[in-house]
Amino acid sequence: MLTIKNLSVSVEGKLILKGLNLEVKEGEVHAIMGPNGSGKSTLASVISGRNYLTIEQGEVTYMGKNLLEIPPEVRSKEGIFLGFQYPVEIPGVSITNFMRTAINEKRKHLELKPLSGAEFLKLMEEKQKILKIQSKLTNRSVNEGFSGGEKKKNEIFQMALLEPKLAILDETDSGLDIDALKVVANGVNLLRRKDNATVVITHYQRLLDYVIPDFVHVLFDGMIVKSGGKELALELEEKGYNWIKESLKKT
């Protein structure tokens, strides 16, 4: 589904990703872990299409297409979803209007009939129920005045509505209390299907107690330096990132 080959990316002249390789297949859940500043969020930004980055070399292929040539909104319509580390507040734009516009633009792209207001509200209710999100979202402005937990839950809610093929969750777990974390993890698990994939970017092993990854990668200094199964996350939790640093020095 997603193939990243030898990807190097700089931000304001500073090289952040240094020849990164990653392959994500349908049905898989990948966890990318790593210390602060290792390039995790930059990787999420590349996949979602932020424009402040410079691609120095390498390629990113999504569903057989060169992803780097596709504008962000088209990436979304083709099934890519980014759960933001810091979801943006948009005063004056209601969640209903925001998501209905998003869904209908996607449906237009897929040559489907747009959802009517009533159909959309029904869909919203359904998804809220599945995700066990109780707060009243319909009339609120996007993320405005939301608590940290509400913002992250809202990200998962948007993901549920858009039903992406490939979801990248950028530190969606950071700053969450245990209940919010469960809602987020529950959402990810519910939306897991054979034909979609999830990449969870995280600092901590905590989320991985609830979302069981097929693969764990350690991103360090712009490269994936170690990959393994879910047990790698536990090892990291126990030994810390210094363990990776030390083992790198040795080789």
Next chain:
Amino acid sequence: MTELNHNNNSLKHDVFKNILVGLYEKNHDKIIGNSSVIIQKLRQKAFEHFKQNGFPDKKMESWRFTNPEPLFRDDYHIDFESKFRKIDVSKIFTCDVYDLDTYCITLINGWFAYQNSPLSRLKDGTVIGSLYKAMEIYPDIVEKYLGSVAKINEQGLVSLNTAFMQDGLFIYVPDNVKVEKPVQVINIVDSDKPVFIQPRNLIITGKNSNLTLVHCDHSLTHNISFTNTVSEVVLHENAFIDHYKVQNKGRNSALLTSLFFLQEKNSILANNVITLNGGFTRNQVDLSLTDENCTADLNGLYLMDRNQHVDNQVFVDHAASNSRSNQLYKGILDDQASGVFYGKVLVGRNSQNTKAFQNNKNILLTDETKINTQPFLEIYADDVKCSHGATVGQLDTDALFYMRSRGICERTAKQMLMYAFAGEVVKKISIEPLRDNITKLVEKRLKGELSICDQCILNCSSREPRFIQNILD
């Protein structure tokens, strides 16, 4: 400053002034028409003031950023004799506000146009009609109020209007009357020649009365026009007025409006000034709170592009204690458009416990747009709660990316953000059909559709917008 296809060799202040002075003297008898001795005196006094002081210029604080000179030309046509006339207005214009049931009044080139009668008296005693006719039938009322609210001897344009005024809208609401339907006045400019028109409106609301007034300005042709409107509005004790001024004019239209409000004890005013299009627009709102416990909400929205220029001037005089005023003016400027916001609140020495707020927010979409904003407070009382603020910024790029990452294309995302920005003002419109319609107009305006066919909107209300999704929930 403004493109306004008015000639490049515009006249100097004095030359244009002298042309008008000459026209006044030459047409004196026609201008006087049926006006009484008292009105004649008022007119003459204003004329002398204009003759002496002429047009405003850049040296004046409130005209620093708006140059009226491009409007000065020698080929304006002024219609001194057209008088109000009987005409089937629906043949030339249909209002776009579908569900709005109103008493609809039309002024064509400043002259009252009517279907049944130039002056109607409703069952509840309310009088609505032509000011020209009112001077004849209700001279006592007209003489009492005309010129009593407007600053006719302070501002050149107001003096000029007072000297030349012949017709316009007249409304008189007796005490304790709630006017059932909104009154809608539509000012239409329709001419194949450059025209200079000066409508004069007088609105009086009695004690405990209630009036909704919607004031629309339109142009039917792309021809050059200069409209200098003066309105005087009186709110007697405990009166309530919901006032809207909506404007969608051609790019060659210059529209200068001076709205003077006088509020008595416990009266409430809601005033909304919405500028959608127009080559040169100046909206002056001048409000006197003369007694205690008055409330005034002054809202403004301006959406300008190309070389359009808009100037909003708001002056609030808190002359008594315990009153509240709130100004919220928001604008979006695109292309090379320019704007001015000049808001002043004066709180007199004895106006204790005044609450006065001013807020002007702007979004500039390009580097070539320009806004001069100056909200300020002049306070002499010591127990007041006042604030003022202004912001100038761009669309939030993080929000734009966030929306794009959800599949919303950049164009739509920008429109949604702009609409959200403008929505804060639009939401304050309390008449639902009007709010819906303004919403649609604002959406169309932000999609660039209204500027493509400035006039079209008037006659093709059935036209489906290109983009069907409704921006507002």
